[in-house]
Amino acid sequence: MKQLPKTYDPEAVEEKIYDMWLKGGYFRGVIDPQKEPFTIVIPPPNVTAQLHIGHACDNTLQDILIRYKRMQGYAALWIPGTDHAGIATQIKVEEKLRNEGKTRHDLGREKFLEEVWAWKEKYGGQIINQLKKLGSSCDWDRERFTMDEGCSKAVREVFVRLYEKGLIYKGSRIVNWCPDCVTALSDIEVEHEEQRSHLWHIKYKVKDSQEYITVATTRPETMLGDTAVAVNPSDERYRHLVGKTLILPLVGREIPLIADEYVDPSFGTGCVKITPAHDPNDFEVGLRHKLPVIRVMDDNAVINEKGGKYQGMGRYEARKAIVNDLRELGQLDKEEGYAHNVGVCYRCGKNVEPVVSAQWFVRMKPLAEKAIAVVKEGDIVFVPERFSKIYINWMENIHDWCISRQLWWGHQIPAWYCDDCGHINVSRDTPEKCEKCGSIALTQDEDVLDTWFSSALWPFSTLGWPDKTPDMDYFYPTSVLVTAYDIIFFWVARMIFSGLEHTNQKPFSTVFIHGLVRDEQGRKMSKSLGNGVDPLDMVEKYGADALRLNLVSGISPGNDMRFIISRCESFRNFANKLWNAARFVLMNLEIDRNELPEKLETEDKWILSRLNSLVGEVTENLDKFELGIAAEKIYDFIWDSYCDWYIELTKTRLQGNEDDKKISAQKVLCYVLTETLKLLHPFMPFITEEIWQSLPHEGEALMVEQWPVYMQELSFPEEEADMESIMKAIKAVRALRAEKNVPPSKKSRLIIVTDKDSIFKHGEAFMMKLAFASEIDITETAPENLEEMAVTVTDDARIFIPMAQLVDIEKELLRIDKELKKSREDLSKVNAKLQNPGFVEKAPEHVVNGEREKAARLEALIENLTESRSQLEKIKS
RNA sequence: GGAGGCAUAGCUCAGCCGGUUAGAGCGCUUGCUUCACACGCAAGAGGUCAGGGAUUCGAGUUCCUUUGCCUCCACCA
Numbered sequence: 001m002k003q004l005p006k007t008y009d010p011e012a013v014e015e016k017i018y019d020m021w022l023k024g025g026y027f028r029g030v031i032d033p034q035k036e037p038f039t040i041v042i043p044p045p046n047v048t049a050q051l052h053i054g055h056a057c058d059n060t061l062q063d064i065l066i067r068y069k070r071m072q073g074y075a076a077l078w079i080p081g082t083d084h085a086g087i088a089t090q091i092k093v094e095e096k097l098r099n100e101g102k103t104r105h106d107l108g109r110e111k112f113l114e115e116v117w118a119w120k121e122k123y124g125g126q127i128i129n130q131l132k133k134l135g136s137s138c139d140w141d142r143e144r145f146t147m148d149e150g151c152s153k154a155v156r157e158v159f160v161r162l163y164e165k166g167l168i169y170k171g172s173r174i175v176n177w178c179p180d181c182v183t184a185l186s187d188i189e190v191e192h193e194e195q196r197s198h199l200w201h202i203k204y205k206v207k208d209s210q211e212y213i214t215v216a217t218t219r220p221e222t223m224l225g226d227t228a229v230a231v232n233p234s235d236e237r238y239r240h241l242v243g244k245t246l247i248l249p250l251v252g253r254e255i256p257l258i259a260d261e262y263v264d265p266s267f268g269t270g271c272v273k274i275t276p277a278h279d280p281n282d283f284e285v286g287l288r289h290k291l292p293v294i295r296v297m298d299d300n301a302v303i304n305e306k307g308g309k310y311q312g313m314g315r316y317e318a319r320k321a322i323v324n325d326l327r328e329l330g331q332l333d334k335e336e337g338y339a340h341n342v343g344v345c346y347r348c349g350k351n352v353e354p355v356v357s358a359q360w361f362v363r364m365k366p367l368a369e370k371a372i373a374v375v376k377e378g379d380i381v382f383v384p385e386r387f388s389k390i391y392i393n394w395m396e397n398i399h400d401w402c403i404s405r406q407l408w409w410g411h412q413i414p415a416w417y418c419d420d421c422g423h424i425n426v427s428r429d430t431p432e433k434c435e436k437c438g439s440i441a442l443t444q445d446e447d448v449l450d451t452w453f454s455s456a457l458w459p460f461s462t463l464g465w466p467d468k469t470p471d472m473d474y475f476y477p478t479s480v481l482v483t484a485y486d487i488i489f490f491w492v493a494r495m496i497f498s499g500l501e502h503t504n505q506k507p508f509s510t511v512f513i514h515g516l517v518r519d520e521q522g523r524k525m526s527k528s529l530g531n532g533v534d535p536l537d538m539v540e541k542y543g544a545d546a547l548r549l550n551l552v553s554g555i556s557p558g559n560d561m562r563f564i565i566s567r568c569e570s571f572r573n574f575a576n577k578l579w580n581a582a583r584f585v586l587m588n589l590e591i592d593r594n595e596l597p598e599k600l601e602t603e604d605k606w607i608l609s610r611l612n613s614l615v616g617e618v619t620e621n622l623d624k625f626e627l628g629i630a631a632e633k634i635y636d637f638i639w640d641s642y643c644d645w646y647i648e649l650t651k652t653r654l655q656g657n658e659d660d661k662k663i664s665a666q667k668v669l670c671y672v673l674t675e676t677l678k679l680l681h682p683f684m685p686f687i688t689e690e691i692w693q694s695l696p697h698e699g700e701a702l703m704v705e706q707w708p709v710y711m712q713e714l715s716f717p718e719e720e721a722d723m724e725s726i727m728k729a730i731k732a733v734r735a736l737r738a739e740k741n742v743p744p745s746k747k748s749r750l751i752i753v754t755d756k757d758s759i760f761k762h763g764e765a766f767m768m769k770l771a772f773a774s775e776i777d778i779t780e781t782a783p784e785n786l787e788e789m790a791v792t793v794t795d796d797a798r799i800f801i802p803m804a805q806l807v808d809i810e811k812e813l814l815r816i817d818k819e820l821k822k823s824r825e826d827l828s829k830v831n832a833k834l835q836n837p838g839f840v841e842k843a844p845e846h847v848v849n850g851e852r853e854k855a856a857r858l859e860a861l862i863e864n865l866t867e868s869r870s871q872l873e874k875i876k877s
Numbered sequence: 878g879g880a881g882g883c884a885u886a887g888c889u890c891a892g893c894c895g896g897u898u899a900g901a902g903c904g905c906u907u908g909c910u911u912c913a914c915a916c917g918c919a920a921g922a923g924g925u926c927a928g929g930g931a932u933u934c935g936a937g938u939u940c941c942u943u944u945g946c947c948u949c950c951a952c953c954a
Contacts, residue, residue, distance in 0.1 A: 007916070174952095192951090199954085216954060230954095264953060272954050281952050341951095354952090386881070393880065394950075485949090520889085522947095554890050554901070559882075560948090564889060570902055573916040584913035626893065632901070647913075655912085731920090737908095738920035744911050769911085826898070833896095838934030847896045847935095854897060 004586060004694065008579035010543025010572075013690045018132060021689075022140075026070075026704050029077025029139045031474045038074035039478040040066055041459050041508075042138065043491070044146060046085035047120045048092050051130045052525060053563055054484065054517045056535035057551040061514060061627060062482045063136050064552065067682035068622050069479075070137070071707040077475050078137060079462045081144035082124045086451035087181055087347045090409040093119050109408050116409045120145075133536060135544050135685045137703070144462045146454040147411065154461035155411045155454050156428050158502055163415075163426045167363045168403070170415075170424065172293075174280040175402050177355045178345040179301035179315070183406040184359050186450060187399055188489050190343040190352050197342075201269065201334035202326055204229055207245040207254060213238070214333050216268040218340055219278070220326070221319040223248065224307045225296040226255055228274040230285055233259035235270050249331045250322060251308060258289050277356040293356055299406070301353050315353065360404040360413060360447070364497075368395045371497035374506055380496060382511045383625045384558040387485060394489055401494075403450045410448030417443050456494035459507035466502075481508040484516055485558060512625055515560035517551070522562055538568055545684035546571035552683065553631040574635060575687050578680075581643050582691040585669045588654045590662075594696045596671050597664035601653075602762055604668045605719035607646040610637065611672050616710035618679050627683075634680050642672060645727065652765040670695060675708050725756060725796050726763035732792040733771035733799055740806055747774035751783050751800040760797065782867070787875040791868045793819075795861040798868055809876050813869065820865045827858040 021027060029039070040062050045055055062078060070076035093116045094104055104112040124145065131138065144151060162168040175184040200220045203212040213229055226248050231238040242259045262285055263272050276286030277295040286293060296306045301315040310318045326332040343352040372395045374380050375388050382388040404413060416425040418434035419441035425431045433440045454461070459478050463471040477499070483492060492511055499507030518524055519531040526532070538547040549571040555561045600608070614637050621630035646669075653665040674695055681688040681702055692702035699705050733750065750773040752760050757778050760767075764776050783789065783800055790806035792799050793816075830851050833839050840848055 004913095006914075008914095218954070262953095267953060269954095274954095279952080279954080281954080284952090340953095390881070390949075397951085489950095522889095556891070562889060564903080566903055567889080569916075573914095576916045577914065580914035580917085582913085587913070621893080624893070628891070629893070632891070636901080643913085644918080648911095651912090735920060739907095741908050741920095743909060744919080745909085772911085822898090830897090833934075836934055840934085842934055843896070850897060 004579065004583045006580075006583070008543075008576045008687060010545065010575070010686065011540070014133070014135070014539075014544055014686045017686050017689050018135065021137065021701065021703060024701055024704075026701060027078075027137045027139050028141065029079075029475065030075060031470055032075045035073060035075040037475050037479075038066070038069040038076045039079070039475040040077070040480055040482065041079045041462055041478055042081060043481075043483045043487070044081045044083035044144075044455065044458060045127050046088055047082050047124045047127065047145075048085050048088045049123060050126055051535060052517075053533045053535050053538075053551075054525070055130075056134055056538075056547065057514065057517050057561075058482060058484065059131060059134055059136050060548045060551045061512065062480075063134070063548075063685070064627055064682040065480055065482070065512075065622075067137055067685060067703060068707065070703070071678065071681070071705060073706065075474075077139055077142075079142050079144065080128065080131065080136070080138035080140060081146070081458075081462060082120075082127055083455055084120065084145065084147045084410065084451060086405055086407055086410040086448065087183065088451075089116060089119065090407050091181065091347060093409070104408065112408055130536060133539050133544060135548065137685070142462070146451070146458070150464065151454055151457070151461045152411055154457045154465055155449065156414045157466040158453075158457060158498070159414050159449070160426055160428050161502065162362060167366065168360060169363065170358060170360050172356055172358045173361065173400075173402075174278075174283045174354050175357050175359050176343060176352045177299070177301075177357060178348065178350060178352055179297075179299065180348045180350040181345060181407075182299050184357055184402055184404060185345060185352065186402045186452075189346045191346050192341045193344055194339055195342045195351075196337065196339045199268070199334075199336050199338035200323060200326075200332065201336075202249065202273070203331045203333050204246045204249060204273075205331075206241060206257075207247055209244070211241070213241065213246060213257065213271050214269045215271045215273040217273055218338060219319070220322050221303070221310075221315050222275040222278040222296065223273055223322065224251060224303065224310065224318075225275045225277045225294040226251075226253075226273045227276060227286065227291040227294060228255050228258050228289065230258050230260045230263050230272045230274050231270055232263040232265040233261065235263070235265040237265075237270065249329065250325055256289075258285075258291075260285050260288065279354055283356060295356055297353065297355060359402050360415075360449075362401040362403055364398045364400050367497040367501055368398045370500045371395055371493065374496065374500060380506050380509060380511065382513060384513065387488060387511070387513045387558065390485075391488055391493060395493060401450075403453050404445075404447040405450055406446075407448050410451060411454060413445040413447050413449060415445040417445065419443060452490050452494055455491055456498040457502070459495055459499060460503050472503075476503065476507075477505050478508040480510045480512050482512045482514070485513050486516065488513070510625075513558050515555070515558055517563050518560055520562055520564050522560075525563075533563055533565075538565075542568040542572040543575060543686070545575050545687050548685075549574070549631060549635075549683055552627050553635065555628045557625060557628075574639065575684065577643060578638055578684075578687060579691070581638070581647060582673060582694070584647055585666075585673055586694060589666055589670060589696075591666050591670065592696050594670050594674055594698075595667060597667045599660070599664060600668070601661070601664070602719045602722050602759075603646065603649040603766075604664070605716035606723035607641060607668065607672055608714050609716040609720050610641050611675055612710060612714040615675070615679065615708045619707070619710070622682075631683050634676070634683070638676055638680070642676065646672070648770055649766055652769055656765075677702060678705055678708050681705075722759045722762075725759055725794070726766055728794040729760070729763070729797050729799060730767060730771045732794050733767070733773075733801065736790060736792045736801065736806060737772065740808075742772075742803070742805060744772050746805075747772050748801050748803040748806075749773065749775050749777070751777045751779065751789070751802070752797050753779055753782050753800065754797040755780060756796050782871065786871050791871070793861065793864040793868055795857040795864070798864045809872055813872050813876075816865055816869050816872070820862065820869065823858050823862050823865065827855060827862065830855045830858065 066076050066078045176190045199216050201214050201216045203214050205212055229246055241257050244257050245254045246257055248255050274282045274285050276283045276291055276293040294306055298304045303310040303313050303318045305311055345352050416431055418439050420439035421437040423434055423436035425435050463476050465472055495507045546568050550567045618630045650665040653661045677688040677692050689702045754760050760778050767773050767776055789800045789802045833851055
């Protein structure tokens with residue numbers, strides 16, 4: 001017999017258990033042709049810093065799925081890894097350098113990258129350690145990094161293939177430029193926020209005329225680059241001026257007044273200044289009208305030499321100066337307050353500047369088509385389903401993807417420019433000479449790729465692609481992708497089209513989307529608010545199991561959740577509850593084999609039947625990704641059915657002196673506990689494993705045990721009902737006693753009047769213990785000296801308690817009347833249903849039968865209540 | 878301008894395909910050193926399931942609508 005400490009101590013258990021799992025090699029995904037594969041690739045956390053509570057949630061969900069499937073006999077593989085997170089990490093390291101008074105340019109590219117790699121080693125390691133602390137059962141032998149050799153090879157392969165197919169091109173386009181990060185961004189890396197600003201109305205003089213045209217703009221500084229003013233061709237007000245020349249204020253440049261459908265005549269003055277170099281729409285207009293493109297800002301958003309006297313000013317400094325100058329010239333017609341959406345960089349939060357720039361793009365339309373079809377046809381399923389609409393909508397309106405970044409940290413673009421002929425050599429390996437002119441003077445493109453370019457390949461680059469590997473053959477396509485809804489576009493969408501394009505297969509079958517973890521007030525967790533929660537703190541305080549259960553129970557798929565610390569405490573209490581249940585079982589255990597006894601008592605069948613239903617339901621819930629519901633059901637079963645009832649019920653047998661009943665109780669206790677541990681294991685891996693190891697068992701570890709299956713022969717509806725009868729009686733007695741504050745130490749005789757005497761005969765011992773009886777009489781007729789007794793009633797028994805303390809006829813009458821009223825109301829409702837032909841005809845049989853049974857129960861209860869009532873009345877008079 | 882979500886106990890939230898008396902945690906009230914557990918046990922209070930309408934034998938659950946929050950997408954100067 002093994003002794004467990006009185007309180008569960010996660011710290012003493014978790015590391016030991018995790019090491020045991022590691023030593024056993026249970027995390028390894030092993031190719032086994034006899035088994036079905038089940039694969040998950042981790043959404044690689046950024047190596048920017050430590051994990052936050054959102055990661056803990058994401059990884060707990062994955063771990064639950066992978067452990068569940070592993071126990072079901074799948075060849076389960078969970079591939080871990082981290083993401084280099086281009087801009088984010090580079091910003092972090094530059095910040096660190098700034099604190100040391102340095103910039104990346106002081107170090108130079110090579111030295112700087114050394115710094116970043118050192119950073120990566122530090123934080124990447126921390127992240128892996130954190131994942132382990134959470135209990136994640138990843139195959140650590142296969143840990144990957146988006147910039148490791150294999151992933152880099154995949155990146156080059158993809159780049160070259162797409163380039164050769166004409167799906168990657170380099171071109172001058174308007175891109176979102178972050179002057180602070182000094183790089184181009186893709187469209188989705190720009191967030192929009194409303195900013196209060198002004199709408200400035202500026203007068204442009206018509207050449208050789210007294211007339212003026214007024215345009216409105218939110219970015220007056222860009223006027224330095226204006227090359228036209230446009231009006232709608234149908235606009236009567238300006239028709240006579242179309243084709244005329246205007247004088248650009250401050251600059252003096254002559255620009256045409258053009259007509260273009262793009263202009264909305266009803267907005268503002270109906271005239272739009274056209275700055276092709278600094279606005280995406282103007283760029284398009286410029287193309288249509290063959291307008292010159294004059295870029296007036298440099299990469300830091302400082303006005304360049306094209307800006308005349310404003311050269312050297314920052315964009316907002318220039319804005320101020322220009323507005324002032326226009327005002328002085330009398331060419332500022334109006335200045336009005338204006339709130340509008342401004343794009344900001346998703347990494348640094350600074351305003352993004354649309355500028356024309358030569359960048360690399362992925363041509364999206366051809367790739368998107370397949371990616372839309374695969375979801376529309378249900379080949380890839382989103383859970384919850386509603387996210388597929390969001391995905392499809394985005395894919396259908398997709399723009400080309402700007403993939404080049406003016407950073408140093410990342411995959412350098414595999415393109416080499418020939419210094420002699422200018423030809424672009426795109427190649428998997430560093431070319432020795434220009435493929436066009438043979439020159440050896442080649443310079444590689446300085447830029448790196450968008451960090452998401454490599455993440456997009458993650459499901460197959462981690463399995464060895466582009467090489468043909470056994471892993472690729474066996475584990476690909478992966479099974480489920482688990483992630484939050486905020487990176488559906490960044491990541492999920494790009495994995496889908498990349499997988500389809502490069503492997504000709506979908507990268508995964510199911511996308512399981514969860515919400516974001518917010519703080520107790522429902523705010524997003526962020527650095528600036530300082531409301532972030534460190535998962536390791538929670539692990540330390542409450543244990544990993546409690547944290548995990550907090551993160552998955554009481555949540556619904558796809559919806560945000562609040563992280564409430566007090567809930568960690570309740571789940572720690574739950575762990576302790578389970579611990580003590582196990583402690584109780586072990587204290588009473590004299591068997592060394594886990595098996596069911598030959599002869600089962602009613603209460604055994606009751607708990608086994610309940611367990612069996614639980615097995616069926618939990619399995620179904622997990623298959624439908626209803627993890628929260630599954631967790632709650634297991635929680636309720638353990639606390640309510642197993643601890644509060646079954647353990648209490650077995651005490652009479654365990655403490656009795658009938659050996660066979662004692663042993664059979666031990667066997668059922670042990671069996672049910674073991675099966676329950678299996679069900680709970682994916683959710684609370686540490687404590688379940690630790691307890692399981694103490695119980696009689698044959699296998700090596702709980703985590704590789706077989707997942708329980710529903711068995712018809714373990715369903716005992718009759719015994720369940722019988723036990724419920726006894727439980728109801730026990731509850732009724734307890735309620736009566738509690739009302740009068742009778743302590744458990746004060747026992748009393750119980751006289752049970754029932755026609756189900758065999759059931760109650762069996763329940764005698766339970767009533768003794770749990771209803772605090774000193775002796776029990778089971779009869780079919782009510783006792784005599786009623787005035788000395790209190791009575792309580794269930795639907796199949798009247799229970800008399802000869803205890804003066806409880807006798808209070810007036811109060812009893814009141815209580816019985818109240819109950820009678822309620823029961824009669826319920827009964828009439830049920831009868832109304834049953835008398836409704838529509839209900840009886842149309843409702844399914846089990847529902848109708850259920851109502852009939854309910855009616856019968858209520859009738860019995862009413863009869864018992866009425867009987868008791870008339871007796872009380874008799875005593876009263 | 879589009880699209881989506883949320884509204885259920887004092888608080889935070891579950892509630893799957895419509896079908897017992899709408900649940901949990903925390904909080905609250907009362908009692909209990911009941912030989913696993915006070916991180917516990919027992920009993921209890923507390924709900925017009927946001928308002929209105931429709932479908933149905935039956936609606937917290939489906940549909941429409943109103944109100945109030947929230948999010949995402951979108952090039953209106």
